[in-house]
Amino acid sequence: MVRAEQVHKAYGDTPVLNGVTLTVERGETVCVMGPSGSGKSTFLRCIHNLETIDGGRIYVDGDLVGYRETGQRLRQLSGKDTCRQRAHIGMVFQHFNLFPHMTVLENITVAPIRVKGMNASDAEETARKLLKSVGLAAKADSYPRSLSGGQQQRVAIARALAMDPKVMLFDEPTSALDPELVGEVLAVIRDLAHTGMTMIVVTHETGFAREAGDSLVFMDQGRVLEHGPAREVIANPLHERTREFLSTIL
Template identity: 50%
Template sequence: MAETKTLLKIEGLRKHFGALNVLNGVDLSLGQSKKLVLIGPSGSGKTTLLRCINHLEVPNAGHIYLDGELIGEERRGDRILRASASKLASQRREMGFVFQNFYLWPHLTVLENVALGPWRVQRLARKDAMTLAETMLEKVHMAHKRNEYPERLSGGQQQRIGIARALAQQPKVMLFDEPTSALDPELVGEVLGVIQELAAEGRSMVMVTHEIRFARDVADEIVFMDGGVVVESGSPAEVIDNPRHERTQRFLGQLRVG
């Protein structure tokens, strides 16, 4: 069997906010078309790790590579320096970020929200951006709401628009930060269903979630974090069904995963 190409690589990542150490040397990798899910208690560093991947938070140490290219940094001779703002903006377009909250423009229609990035940022012709937006809305089952405004949509529908907007960047990897945490329980399933469909297409993903049963179904690899470090990682069968570390066992026991 051919070896899976490494798409995303994280080496020795550290991040602190003043005296608070949030990430304490994280090493991870994601293969092409693979799904990596981060689980762990609140405050374990999961969201900070995700935000560091595309430099919404700037790491204090360590390096991140996407498709072999340094993210947020560039080599000049034997030195590694901060990347320029334009270089970082270009790199961020390779990573579709879906946030906990939706951050949709209230004065734009659903279609305009999704088309705005390709049109204004990626410089697609407006007609082409609208066509691309239509395609992404169909992918998240929201094409019938193309002319609605965000305030007329449920939270689950708004989050699906957020996913469509990220997909419209045509990224190499999708980053999901607790995409269902702001939703009423009855709306969670519709968002997870869309993510599961995207996973089945072979999209590369890194996802932070407390939806453990969903993580078991969708992930190729589960990473359990606590205290800013990777406590253990492996397949869902290894980490969720047969965790080795006592801290993982205790965390999952509190969630009563069945």
């Protein structure tokens, strides 16, 4: 479902991704770990085409992200085509980014209506089903300010799912939450994993990675240092840097 080939990205003279190569199979849940500044979030943003890459290629479901290939030449997609492509890739951020002036229901239905052209009644029906699935059926008419952080993040997940994405990207979805709220968000993501949704989850929650992750990727200094079955990597990391990092969070 996702294939990255020798992806490079720099901000000015500072390299952030240094030849990242990774394959994510359809229906797989990949957990990504690593220290701050290792390139994890930037890599997700490149998959979502929120950042352009400086080298390499990224494919989602066989489509080249951000470009159209003609012969041996790459042409950057137009803004309209970029938005159309991005609609198939769901992303949930550290901070919830809900529209404060819209109700929960409006937050979830606005993109399907405006981007996908879904009629309002169908969009609302889908939104209410998603709210029920994340345990927030009673909050449809509430505004974000009245919700806890965990509830807002669950709305953000429902909003991303409303676009019926091919893959879901989670960028440390619990890092902005109080510890007591982390579990309710991870439970939603865990349930989503069981449905067969393809997911890449940047997280420091080793318990979640061990239980819900099919594989675990460890990144450092913009490189993938280790990639294997999640439980095996956590229990017996092969790379010294992975062992060092996991010893600080376990």
